[in-house]
Amino acid sequence: MTPAPPSIAIVGGGPAGLRAAELCAAGGAAVTVFDAKRSVARKLLVAGYGGLNLTHGEALDDFVGRYSGGSGFPVRLFEEMIRRFPPDELRAWADGLGIETFEQRTGRVYPREMKAAPMVRRWIERLRKQGVRFEVNHPLAELGPGPSLRCRHTSEAANFSAIILALGGASWPKTGSDAAWVPLLEAHGIAITPFEPANCGWEVAWPDDLAGRIEGKPLKNLRVHAGPLGADGELMLTRHGIEGGAIYQLGPILRAMPEPQVVIDLKPEVAEATLARKMESVRRDFLAAAGERWKLGEPARLLLEHFHGPFDELDELVEATKNLTIPLTGPRPIAEAISSAGGVAWSEIDDELMLRKLPGVFVAGEMIDWEAPTGGYLIQGCFATATHAARGALGYVL
Numbered sequence: 001m002t003p004a005p006p007s008i009a010i011v012g013g014g015p016a017g018l019r020a021a022e023l024c025a026a027g028g029a030a031v032t033v034f035d036a037k038r039s040v041a042r043k044l045l046v047a048g049y050g051g052l053n054l055t056h057g058e059a060l061d062d063f064v065g066r067y068s069g070g071s072g073f074p075v076r077l078f079e080e081m082i083r084r085f086p087p088d089e090l091r092a093w094a095d096g097l098g099i100e101t102f103e104q105r106t107g108r109v110y111p112r113e114m115k116a117a118p119m120v121r122r123w124i125e126r127l128r129k130q131g132v133r134f135e136v137n138h139p140l141a142e143l144g145p146g147p148s149l150r151c152r153h154t155s156e157a158a159n160f161s162a163i164i165l166a167l168g169g170a171s172w173p174k175t176g177s178d179a180a181w182v183p184l185l186e187a188h189g190i191a192i193t194p195f196e197p198a199n200c201g202w203e204v205a206w207p208d209d210l211a212g213r214i215e216g217k218p219l220k221n222l223r224v225h226a227g228p229l230g231a232d233g234e235l236m237l238t239r240h241g242i243e244g245g246a247i248y249q250l251g252p253i254l255r256a257m258p259e260p261q262v263v264i265d266l267k268p269e270v271a272e273a274t275l276a277r278k279m280e281s282v283r284r285d286f287l288a289a290a291g292e293r294w295k296l297g298e299p300a301r302l303l304l305e306h307f308h309g310p311f312d313e314l315d316e317l318v319e320a321t322k323n324l325t326i327p328l329t330g331p332r333p334i335a336e337a338i339s340s341a342g343g344v345a346w347s348e349i350d351d352e353l354m355l356r357k358l359p360g361v362f363v364a365g366e367m368i369d370w371e372a373p374t375g376g377y378l379i380q381g382c383f384a385t386a387t388h389a390a391r392g393a394l395g396y397v398l
């Protein structure tokens with residue numbers, strides 16, 4: 001009689017959980033994916049609305065430096081996980097599903113179709129063919145040694161050879177990533193770094209009349225500084241404050257500042273002396289003249305006037321244009337953020353991504369305390385950690 005294959009439960013059917021499921025099934029395990037929602041991969045489908053930025057084509061040495069995390073973040077281990085499952089492999093994986101990808105001039109990599117649904121559909125079909133079972137509407141209620149788990153609505157805990165948790169972070173809770181799992185791990189003495197919004201907008205206390213005039217307007221070709229760090233890109237002005245790639249990248253440092261603020265160079269490619277020269281014949285109403293002479297749009301002029309005006313001297317306007325300082329009152333709520341920082345503390349995890357206090361239980365994806373900017377680094381990080389956890393789990397059970 002052939003022995004029964006080892007059984008691996010994956011809890012959480014986002015990209016990390018599904019990636020872990022396919023590797024565990026390919027490795028010979030009997031795999032069941034449990035998810036609290038009616039269907040899996042809901043956040044991945046939401047990410048598809050923006051085209052689904054799968055990964056990034058920059059040099060791997062730069063790529064691996066995009067990741068950071070809370071206390072004890074293992075720089076070397078994380079780099080190793082990415083190098084073992086690098087962006088090229090993610091593109092080859094998509095190709096294996098018949099999803100062609102392309103790299104934009106910015107380096108961002110997308111599926112040619114710019115959506116997630118076809119990829120998710122084919123992926124789930126392939127997982128089913130691999131023998132993966134799906135148990136949706138199964139919120140995790142309890143974890144135990146063995147390892148074992150119990151879902152809400154089931155009276156008894158079930159034992160598995162290994163369990164991989166891929167429960168996601170705390171942003172966009174309506175997609176299922178609601179962090180309701182935190183007390184289940186804390187019950188075992190496992191430390192969870194509190195979740196905070198990452199890749200999110202920041203609030204500014206604009207007066208209503210200013211908000212009404214700038215809302216929905218972009219500021220382009222900027223350099224944005226927070227403390228010693230800078231990021232190039234665009235910002236979108238909203239009723240509540242500022243959104244956009246340039247401020248997302250500065251999230252970790254802004255969160256650490258007691259009084260967060262950004263300093264924006266509205267004309268990063270033009271030297272101060274050049275700005276002054278372009279205004280040589282102007283004697284008054286410098287801000288109005290800057291519209292035409294510096295191609296400074298109305299939203300930028302309104303912000304300059306509000307935060308630094310009035311401008312009696314040209315020098316003052318030049319200085320403010322290179323250093324538009326906007327105090328921030330705090331991040332937007334985590335429910336709106338693209339991702340979250342925080343999660344299972346690194347002190348709780350070994351090099352295989354197994355929980356030290358629950359042998360046989362592994363963790364993967366955004367539920368661990370790491371973060372990365374937008375640009376495809378999040379999905380790549382989820383795939384890489386899931387690949388590592390699945391290999392760890394297979395090593396544990398086989």
Ligand SMILES: Cc1cc2nc3c(=O)[nH]c(=O)nc-3n(C[C@H](O)[C@H](O)[C@H](O)COP(=O)(O)OP(=O)(O)OC[C@H]3O[C@@H](n4cnc5c(N)ncnc54)[C@H](O)[C@@H]3O)c2cc1C
Pocket residue numbers: 011012013014015016017034035036037039040041042043044046047048050051052053054055138139140166167168169171172175176177178179180181337338339364365366367375376377378379380382
């Ligand atoms: C608007 C938006 C756009 C994005 N765009 C991009 C992008 O273009 N590129 C990119 O790299 N990243 C993007 N992201 C981020 C990316 O989608 C996430 O980082 C990624 O989905 C996290 O994967 P995960 O598998 O760790 O968790 P999730 O995708 O959050 O999946 C977690 C799963 O666990 C289940 N679950 C949670 N708790 C329980 C429980 N107690 N019991 C059972 N099941 C549970 C959930 O239902 C869910 O299915 C975007 C995110 C958002 C919100």
